[in-house]
Structure formats: structure tokens, C-alpha cells
Amino acid sequence: MSLRFFPPFVQQINTAIADEGDVNLYVLRLDVVHPWVNGNKWFKLKYNLLEAKQKNFTKLLTFGGAYSNHIYATAAAGNLLGFHTIGVIRGEEKLPLNPTLSFAVQQGMELVYVSREMYRERNTAALHEYLRQRFGEVFIIPEGGNNLNGVRGCTEIISEAMPTAGYAYAFDYICLACGTATTLAGIALSLHQVQKAIAFPVLKNGGFLREEIETLLTNYLASGLPTPYSSPGSWELMCDYHFGGYAKVNQELLRFSQEFNEAHGVTLDYVYTAKMFYGVMDLLQQGFFGKGKSLLLVHTGGLQGNVGMEKRFQKISRI
Ligand SMILES: Cc1ncc(COP(=O)(O)O)c(C=O)c1O
Known part of the structure; x- marks a missing residue:
């Protein structure tokens, strides 16, 4: 397809939280691949x-x-x-x-x-x-x-960003935001057994997705469509970072996004990636990932939505 502008790339994030926890933090910048068709x-x-x-x-x-x-x-x-x-x-x-x-x-x-x-x-x-x-x-x-078809495309996310054999295995955890979980299913299918996907549903009570993910994975494997492995890697849902539900935000999340952007030059979208990044930072503080691990946080794009959201915040703050 003739849609691609730029290759996705991996950016290291240096933060005190990660240093204290002896964790290496990286962002997979899928947001950069095209101005309109990205993430x-x-x-x-x-x-x-x-x-x-x-x-x-x-x-x-x-x-x-x-x-x-x-x-x-x-x-x-x-x-x-x-x-x-x-x-x-x-x-x-x-x-x-x-x-x-x-x-x-x-x-x-x-x-x-x-x-x-x-x-x-x-x-x-x-x-x-x-x-x-x-x-x-x-x-x-x-x-x-x-x-x-959507899952199939997502099985290529990691290998496309890291075509060098073995490089992708350097990451112990792949973290991503989750709506329908199509992206999670594709990523889980492309993981080596030693890796784990950690997904952050942006909907309230996201636990219902577990069954849907199992079904999606089973259907995909039964379909005969290509996968690098014959069974999915492990995955887990973190359901406590939805901030009230889909497209709901609060001042804490807004402040977090702004500070993250200022510190690392990465703009997050409020509906998906900001919640996931916030969740990862919180789990890091709790020592969830363990010492000496490497995390890859997938920036799934969605920045177009910030324009509408920011207009909404302006209205709210004027009230
Ligand atoms: C920017 C962004 N990130 C993450 C997701 C969640 O992806 P999925 O629905 O595959 O879980 C979406 C929704 O498609 C999205 O628009």
C-alpha cells in the first residue's frame, strides 16, 4: 500500500521512577507513521x-x-x-x-x-x-x-518496528491501551513465550474483554491466517486505569499528559495512550514489573481526537 510516510521507531524514556525501579522504558512510536492514518x-x-x-x-x-x-x-x-x-x-x-x-x-x-x-x-x-x-x-x-484482518495487521506491529531478528525479544513487557482488544490480540500472537503483553482497557469494567480476547485469539488461530507462533504469548488486563470510562478524563490525567509531553517530547492522546502511560508509571512505582526489566509502551496514535477533547476542556474550565 502506498500510505506509509515514516517508519515507526523506538524512543527511550528516562524517568526517575524507572531508574529507581531499575527498569528500562521505551516507547514504540506508531503515532509517527502517517499524519492521518497512524497508530x-x-x-x-x-x-x-x-x-x-x-x-x-x-x-x-x-x-x-x-x-x-x-x-x-x-x-x-x-x-x-x-x-x-x-x-x-x-x-x-x-x-x-x-x-x-x-x-x-x-x-x-x-x-x-x-x-x-x-x-x-x-x-x-x-x-x-x-x-x-x-x-x-x-x-x-x-x-x-x-x-x-485487523488482528492480522496487528501481528506485524512489533516485527515491523524491529525487523532485526531478536531485537524485539529484548522487551519483557509490551504495554498498550485497549478498546476492542484487536491490537492486543495481534500483539499477543506475535510475542515470544518469555514476553508478556499488559493491556489497559479504557472502558469501565474492562474485565468483560477477557472472554472476547480468548474468542478472538481462538478464531484467529482457527482461520489459518499467518502468525509467527502457533499459540499466543501471555497477556494480562489492568482494569483500574479507565479514569471513569471511555473518553472520561480528570485534572490528574491532564496534568500527567502535559508533564509527560514537556519532559519527553511525546504527546499522548487523552482517550487511550495517556491512561496506559499513567497506569504503567503507577505500576512502576508499585514495583509491579520487577527489577532489570525492559518495557515497550506502544503509542497507538489517536492524537486527532485531542483537538475535540481540548475544546471540551476549554468549555469546562470556562464554566
Ligand atoms: C489511539 C488508539 N489507541 C488504542 C486503541 C485501542 O485499540 P483496540 O480497539 O484494538 O483495543 C484505539 C482504538 O482503536 C485507538 O484509537
Whole structure:
């Protein structure tokens, strides 16, 4: 695909917390790969877009909320690759459009608003049939790129960033934020047995994801799609760093993000990576990882969403 601008790279982070715990801390900068189609989005979309092209589809249809990183990236990737894109958006239209949706429209995406009830049917054959009748032959990508193609792309995250054989094994823990857990599933499938993925759900009560992850991993292994190993590496969910739930933030998280950015030159997104980085720092303080370990924190992008969030904070702080 002709979408890539820059290779992902690994950046070392020097902090007193890591030094005290004798831990090496690194960030995998997936946020830099493309201005619009970056982070885990690039990997989750890759095989979906390739399949759509191979099957000669000209239209992509996908689902998301009004601030969705996935809608933003699909609109841009679809436009760059010559697809007409349709975004099925949860809830009512609000004008003027927020920065995410106005970007999607600029990229040629047709937006369709559906009620929350209808949106809940987004993975059903009945709704897909209705959408096909309305829009014609569309290649449907599920919300967040959460399908086996999405997992497949994510099995390549670590090897693509570290193509030198053996280098990736230097990391004992791979830490990442978790929404649908597609990215976690792909990363877990690509880990060596001595490594472990630690995922931080950004939704409240994220423990429900465990069963979904097991199912996703089982389905992937049964599908015959490529994996470096025949069984997934170990993984664990840390469910206490959601800050009240999806897209919820507080002053502590905001302060943490700002200070992290000032100290290390890495901007975090408030919905996903800020919560994961905060969680990692907290666990480091508790000695969770043990001494002499190396951690790789995956920056999964999503910075476009900060624009809308920052507008929201400004409004809140004016009240
Ligand atoms: C920036 C960012 N980070 C992390 C995630 C979580 O990824 P997943 O849904 O694969 O768990 C998402 C959602 O796709 C995201 O947009």
C-alpha cells in the first residue's frame, strides 16, 4: 500500500521512577507513521483495505462515534486509495461538525447518522443487509477495525518496528491501551513465550474483554491466517486505569499528559495512550514489573481526537 510516510521507531524514556525501579522504558512510536492514518489504525486497516481492493470493491462502509479515530483514519485511507467511504455514525448529527467529522467529510466520506438503538445492531447480518440495499456493494469494516484482518495487521506491529531478528525479544513487557482488544490480540500472537503483553482497557469494567480476547485469539488461530507462533504469548488486563470510562478524563490525567509531553517530547492522546502511560508509571512505582526489566509502551496514535477533547476542556474550565 502506498500510505506509509515514516517508519515507526523506538524512543527511550528516562524517568526517575524507572531508574529507581531499575527498569528500562521505551516507547514504540506508531503515532509517527502517517499524519492521518497512524497508530494502530494503519495496522488494523491494512488487510481490510487490501481485501477490499483484491475483491474489486469501490466503496468502504464502517462504523464509529463522532470523535472516532477509526472513522478519521478510514476516511483518509479510503480517499488516498480511491475508495468512496461511508461512515455510519452513532447518534444525531450535531452542527457545526466537530473536527473529526469535518475532516472525514473533507476526505469525501459520506456520513450517515443512526440512533443508538440501531447502532447496537452494527455487527448483525440484518443491518448489513439493510446497508447493502441502501448503498449498494460495500466492503464493510467493523467498528475500530475489529476483525481478523485487523488482528492480522496487528501481528506485524512489533516485527515491523524491529525487523532485526531478536531485537524485539529484548522487551519483557509490551504495554498498550485497549478498546476492542484487536491490537492486543495481534500483539499477543506475535510475542515470544518469555514476553508478556499488559493491556489497559479504557472502558469501565474492562474485565468483560477477557472472554472476547480468548474468542478472538481462538478464531484467529482457527482461520489459518499467518502468525509467527502457533499459540499466543501471555497477556494480562489492568482494569483500574479507565479514569471513569471511555473518553472520561480528570485534572490528574491532564496534568500527567502535559508533564509527560514537556519532559519527553511525546504527546499522548487523552482517550487511550495517556491512561496506559499513567497506569504503567503507577505500576512502576508499585514495583509491579520487577527489577532489570525492559518495557515497550506502544503509542497507538489517536492524537486527532485531542483537538475535540481540548475544546471540551476549554468549555469546562470556562464554566
Ligand atoms: C489511539 C488508539 N489507541 C488504542 C486503541 C485501542 O485499540 P483496540 O480497539 O484494538 O483495543 C484505539 C482504538 O482503536 C485507538 O484509537
